[in-house]
Amino acid sequence: MILLISAQQSEIDSPVDDRFGRSDWFLKVNSETLEWQAFRNPGSNNRGGAGVAAAQFAADQKVDVAISGDFGPNASTALRAAGIQMILFPSGGLNGKDVVDLFRKGALEQE
């Protein structure tokens, strides 16, 4: 599965970002091969509509799962329409790698 994780920086062990639409970076990770790539969130600095822009990015990248600490109402609507599953990570010091591990163990909660 292709995961999109909101992160504060551009490395796989960067701390995750609790916000989906406003996170600076996204880590796109293949949960089977563990290949990954970092992308700037195209919507993070928008005055409005950041959630929609981020969800559009997720849809364009054809990800299966979006993982963040929180999803705003507009992002949720768009992600749901795109059939992208929303999964939450608990707050507190996790990095991208931790979140991938938790996902692979099935230890994360559905939005």
Next chain:
Amino acid sequence: MQIAVASGKGGTGKTTVATALVLSLARAFPPDYHIGFLDCDVEAPDAHLFLHPAFEKQQPAIILIPKVDQTLCTGCGKCVEVCQFHALARIGTRVIVFPQLCHGCGSCTINCPVNAITEEADPIGLLEAGHTDTGIDFARGTLTISEPIGNPDNPANETLEKRRPAQIVILDAPPGASCSVVETLRGCEFYPAGGRTHSLGLHDCETNDRNLARDGNSSRGHHKPGRDGNKAIDDFCKAEDLPGFAAHPFDRGIAEGTAKGQPLTQYKPGISRKVPPDF
């Protein structure tokens, strides 16, 4: 002649100055002289508390939002690309609209290559018009609570266009320097830049002055001194050669009058003399 009273920060005295100005003008000019007042601060209109108009007409304020005909839409994504506010998303070959993010600019409709987008009215507020007992033609816009602001198509606009034939119109602007302020200042011949004289207000004061200058208009200063004696706006006005015409001091009487819903002209009768004679 349209005179907008604008400021960067809120709470600097825009409504206090605007209502005092319009009342002074209504008294100074003969009764057949057409004087208008527009409360453009649609998020929190409050000039009625001082002018006590009777409203005679009201109508909904609308913006036009896109409606996508999915049977015509090819999913090309042009509309998503041109929208500056991310009010549209393309999911697969479907386009979804987020009405609360839409500013009603029409770019998506104009740019759709297959004319799959039509526009429908989305009510965002109320326009009201009436008169005060002193004959001032009063109008205001009120944005519905929960509707986001930032609309170039501010609910007061339509009223604005209709009211501008009045010989003098005072516009009570929203605070800040964003879309609704730019729209209020459009076509104004000059405005007193209300602002506390501190650096927080200065930034927006400069922005508004640039907005006016771009339209070939001019501004004049009015201000309330900062408690800290900061002269930032004074210095700015001097440097830009903006003539100041009045300043009002910290005065408990002003606060008391405002709390009673009295205009400045009532509890500070001498203030009318501060209105420049060349008005």
